[in-house]
Amino acid sequence: MSQTLSPHKVQAGTTEARWIRRSLIGLALTFMFLFLVLPLAAVFTEALRKGLDAYLEALKEPDAWSAIRLTLLTAAVAVPLNLVFGVAAAWAIAKYEFKGKSLLTTLVDLPFSVSPVVAGLIYVLMFGAQGWFGPWLQAHDIKIVFAVPGIILATVFVTFPFIARELIPLMQAQGNDEEQAAIVLGASGWQTFWRVTLPNIKWGLLYGVILCNARAMGEFGAVSVVSGHIRGQTNTMPLHVEILYNEYQSVGAFAVASLLALLALVTLAIKSFIEWRHEQELQASANTPPERPTA
Amino acid sequence: MTALSLAASAPKRTPAKVLPGFNLTLGFTLLYLSLIVLIPLSALVFKTFTLTWDQFWVAVTSPRVLASYRLTFGASLIAALVNVFFGMLVAWVLVRYDFFGKKIVDALVDLPFALPTAVAGISLTALLAGNGWIGQYLEPLGIQLAFNPNGVVIALIFIGLPFVVRTVQPVLEDAEKELEEAATCLGATRWQTFSKVIFPTIAPALLTGFAMAFARAIGEYGSVIFIAGNMPMVSEITPLIIIGKLEQYDYAGATAVALVMLVVSFILLLIINGLQTWQRRRSGATS
Numbered sequence: 001m002s003q004t005l006s007p008h009k010v011q012a013g014t015t016e017a018r019w020i021r022r023s024l025i026g027l028a029l030t031f032m033f034l035f036l037v038l039p040l041a042a043v044f045t046e047a048l049r050k051g052l053d054a055y056l057e058a059l060k061e062p063d064a065w066s067a068i069r070l071t072l073l074t075a076a077v078a079v080p081l082n083l084v085f086g087v088a089a090a091w092a093i094a095k096y097e098f099k100g101k102s103l104l105t106t107l108v109d110l111p112f113s114v115s116p117v118v119a120g121l122i123y124v125l126m127f128g129a130q131g132w133f134g135p136w137l138q139a140h141d142i143k144i145v146f147a148v149p150g151i152i153l154a155t156v157f158v159t160f161p162f163i164a165r166e167l168i169p170l171m172q173a174q175g176n177d178e179e180q181a182a183i184v185l186g187a188s189g190w191q192t193f194w195r196v197t198l199p200n201i202k203w204g205l206l207y208g209v210i211l212c213n214a215r216a217m218g219e220f221g222a223v224s225v226v227s228g229h230i231r232g233q234t235n236t237m238p239l240h241v242e243i244l245y246n247e248y249q250s251v252g253a254f255a256v257a258s259l260l261a262l263l264a265l266v267t268l269a270i271k272s273f274i275e276w277r278h279e280q281e282l283q284a285s286a287n288t289p290p291e292r293p294t295a
Numbered sequence: 296m297t298a299l300s301l302a303a304s305a306p307k308r309t310p311a312k313v314l315p316g317f318n319l320t321l322g323f324t325l326l327y328l329s330l331i332v333l334i335p336l337s338a339l340v341f342k343t344f345t346l347t348w349d350q351f352w353v354a355v356t357s358p359r360v361l362a363s364y365r366l367t368f369g370a371s372l373i374a375a376l377v378n379v380f381f382g383m384l385v386a387w388v389l390v391r392y393d394f395f396g397k398k399i400v401d402a403l404v405d406l407p408f409a410l411p412t413a414v415a416g417i418s419l420t421a422l423l424a425g426n427g428w429i430g431q432y433l434e435p436l437g438i439q440l441a442f443n444p445n446g447v448v449i450a451l452i453f454i455g456l457p458f459v460v461r462t463v464q465p466v467l468e469d470a471e472k473e474l475e476e477a478a479t480c481l482g483a484t485r486w487q488t489f490s491k492v493i494f495p496t497i498a499p500a501l502l503t504g505f506a507m508a509f510a511r512a513i514g515e516y517g518s519v520i521f522i523a524g525n526m527p528m529v530s531e532i533t534p535l536i537i538i539g540k541l542e543q544y545d546y547a548g549a550t551a552v553a554l555v556m557l558v559v560s561f562i563l564l565l566i567i568n569g570l571q572t573w574q575r576r577r578s579g580a581t582s
Contacts, residue, residue, distance in 0.1 A: 016485055028388040031381045035453055036406050039418040046421050085327045092321040095314050113560040115514025117534035118553045122335035125342050180313045189315035218411025220517030238413040245417050257414040264409035272402040
C-alpha cells in the first residue's frame with residue numbers, strides 16, 4: 001500500500017512523514033501510559049483513598065514496621081554478598097582466559113531464568129523438615145526454612161547475577177592494559193584493584209547494586225515459598241502487601257505497596273543519573289573538557 | 296581452604312599471568328556458585344529421583360497440571376508477541392524521534408524491572424477489576440480483563456515490556472543511517488527501506504528480546520496470582536501448581552512439576568545465549 005506512494009512524497013531519506021511520526025509517538029505513549037503510568041498512579045491513589053491520616057496510620061502498624069525492618073535486613077545481607085561475588089566473578093571471567101569460561105558465564109546467569117517459585121522450593125528441599133539437612137537442623141534446633149535465614153538465602157539466589165552481569169561486559173571492554181601497567185610499576189594486586197580497576201568500574205558497580213537492591217527488597221515468589229508467612233516475624237514488605245490485600249485491607253496493602261513503588265522510582269532516578277554521568281564522562285574523555293556545560 | 300582446593304581443580308594455563316588473583320577469584324566464584332545455585336538445584340533433581348517414572352509422569356501430566364502448562368505457555372507466548380510489537384515501536388520512537396518528556400519515558404521503560412511484582416499485581420488488579428479505573432468502562436461492554444486468563448496475559452505484558460525495548464534500542468542506535476540513505480537513493484520507499492534494510496538489522500535483537508520476555512513470563516508468579524483469579528483448570532499458572540502442592544505437603548509432586556519448569560527454563564537460557572552470540576556475530580560482520 002505504501003508502495004503506491006511516489007518516492008518524492010517521502011520527506012527525507014531517513015525519516016518518515018510527519019503524520020506517521022506523530023501517530024507512532026502517540027501509539028507508543030498511549031501504550032506506555034496504559035501499562036506503566038496508570039498502574040503506578042493507581043498505587044498512590046488507592047493508598048491515599050481514605051486520606052492522608054489513614055495512610056500514615058496504616059504505615060505505623062507494628063506488623064508493617066516489622067515487615068519494613070525484615071526487608072531492609074534482607075537487602076543489607078543479600079546485596080553485599082552478591083557484590084563481593086559479582087566483583088570476584090567479573091575479575092576471574094573478564095581478566096583471564098580459561099577452559100569452561102562460557103559455561104561458567106551461563107551458570108552465573110542461571111538464577112535469572114529459574115522461576116522464583118522453583119528458587120524457593122530448592123531451599124525447602126535442602127533445609128526443610130523433609131529436606132537433606134532437615135533432620136540435622138532439627139536436632140540442633142536451627143531454623144532456616146520458614147525463618148529469616150531462608151528468606152535471605154532465597155533473596156541471594158534471585159539477585160545472584162545482577163552485579164556480575166553488569167561488571168563482566170564492562171571489565172571485558174576495558175581490557176587488562178591499565179592493570180598490567182600498575183602491576184609492572186610495582187603495585188600489589190589489592191592496590192591495583194582499589195586504585196585502577198575500581199575507579200573504572202564504579203558506575204557499572206553502582207548500577208548493578210541499585211538493581212540488585214530493588215529486586216532484593218521487592219522479591220515475592222521465592223520469599224513466599226520459604227517464609228511461612230508468620231506475621232511480624234517472617235513477613236517481608238511484599239508478603240505483607242499480599243496478606244493485607246487478601247484480608248481486603250486495601251488502604252493498608254497499597255500504603256505498604258506505595259513505599260515499594262517509591263523505592264522503584266528512586267531506583268529509576270539513580271539509574272538515569274548514573275547513565276547521564278557515564279555519558280558525560282564519555283564525552284569529556286572524547287572531546288576537550290567543556291568549560292561550562294550548556295544547560 | 297575450600298576455595299583453594301576448588302581453585303586447584305580448575306584448569307591451569309601455562310602462559311604467564313601478569314595479573315594476580317585468578318585462583319582466589321575463580322575459587323570464590325565456584326564455591327559461591329556451588330553453594331547458592333548448583334547444590335540447591337541438584338537437590339531438586341535428586342528429590343525427583345525418589346519418584347518412580349510412573350509417579351513422575353502422573354504428577355506432571357495430570358489434567359490440572361496440563362491445563363496450567365497450556366495457560367502458562369499460551370499466555371507467555373501472547374504476551375511476548377505483544378511485547379515484540381510494542382517494544383519495537385517504543386524503541387523506535389525513543390531512538391529516532393524527539394518529543395517532550397522523552398528522557399522520562401526512557402527511564403520509565405525500566406519500571407517493570409524495578410517495581411516489585413506483588414505491587415504490579417495488586418495495582419493492575421485494582422485498575423482492571425469491575426470497579427477499577429479501566430474496568431468500570433469495560434464491564435458494561437462485557438469485557439472482563441481481571442480474574443481470568445486475560446488478566447494473566449496483561450500482567451505478563453507488563454513484566455516483559457522492558458526486555459524487547461532494551462535489546463532493540465542499542466541496535467537501532469548503532470544502525471548505520473548511510474544504508475537507509477543508500478536505499479532511498481536507489482528508489483526504495485520508506486516502507487521498503489524499513490522492511491528490507493532496518494528490520495533485518497534489528498531482527499536478531501527482536502528475537503532475543505522475545506525469548507527473554509517469554510522466559511521471564513513462564514516463571515512469573517507475583518504479578519500474576521493477584522489478577523488471575525486462580526481457578527483450577529482455567530486460570531491457574533504452573534508456578535501456582537507448585538505452591539499448591541507444597542501447601543498440601545506433596546513435596547514429590549511439587550518437585551516433579553518444578554523439574555519440568557527448570558528444564559524448560561534451562562533450554563530457554565541456552566537458546567537466548569545462542570541468539571546473543573548470533574546477534575554479536577552479525578553486528579560484528581556488518582561493522
